[in-house]
Amino acid sequence: MTKRTSAKYKIDRRMGENIWGRPKSPVNRREYGPGQHGQRRKGKLSDFGIQLRAKQKLKGHYGDLTEKQFRRIFAEAERVRGDTGEILIGLLESRLDAVVYRAKFVATIFAARQFVNHGHILVNGQRVNIPSYRVKEGDVIEVREKSKQIAAVLEATQLAERDVPDYLEVDHNKMTATFTRTPALSDVPYAVVMEPNLVIEFYAQN
Incomplete structure (x- = not known):
């Protein structure tokens, strides 16, 4: 956790x-x-x-x-x-956990860190379990075959609350994402x- x-x-x-x-x-x-003083903290x-x-x-x-x-x-x-x-x-944004989150493979950034830690993610076909791993332009990030049917993953791809940004090419059928370019501030859907x-x-x- x-x-x-x-x-x-x-x-x-x-x-x-x-x-x-x-x-x-x-x-x-x-x-x-x-906290009990939260309402008074508007200075x-x-x-x-x-x-x-x-x-x-x-x-x-x-x-x-x-x-x-x-x-x-x-x-x-x-x-x-x-x-x-x-x-x-x-x-x-080029951190592996951030890419996994933006690709909507998981619901939260916290879940993305855990998902990577537990070895569910491949980068260019190689398993990577370091959330801070730096993804490069052109890298293909993929959910491991054994993990593609995890309920939380399937639910996350259907979340309507956020969209996949255009610096990622994502195929939710194959559970793959390509990091096409490093984004600028205006590209990131904060x-x-x-x-x-x-x-x-x-x-x-x-």
């Missing part, structure tokens, strides 16, 4: 936003934060608070990555020439506004 599976909606409540666009999110019913955020929230939201969307993992990805994005925010999004520019500001000042 992943550490946050049972508590994934706490992230939504903490952010005050339905960051995955899920129908069951508690934010759909209550926009205030968790104006400082610049630091706004930047921190942007970072926590982006980090949370990808399965509540640890600070060490997220900072390592950010450092890699900084080293590449170009728009750091766009590169950061491209690196996050349910809420993500602001990688604020993440850059956060790390620049802290």
Whole structure:
């Protein structure tokens, strides 16, 4: 089990936003934060608070990555020439667990991490069980033959709450997905506004 599976909606409540666009999110019913003082926490955020929230939201969307993992990805994005925010999004979206989630092989990013961990995914015909594995353009991601009839997988492909983005070519009959290109921020179907520019500001000042 992943550490946050049972508590994934706490992230939504903490952010005050339905960051995955899920129908069951508690934010759909209550926009205030968790805990007995949640309703009183509507104060104006400082610049630091706004930047921190942007970072926590982006980090949370990808399965509540640890600070060490997220900072390592950010450092890699900084080293590449170009728009750091766009590169950061491209690196996050090329994680194997993110691709499995976007392809709708599973219902949540947490389930995607577990699905990869348990050896249900092949990349170019080879079994890969590392959720952070970096998928390259042209790579073919496939659900292992033995796993194609798992009920949760079949249900996930039918989910109407989200669409497969156009940087993936997905065949749900064969349970395959091709990572056709690295996406830009505008290509990624986030349910809420993500602001990688604020993440850059956060790390620049802290």
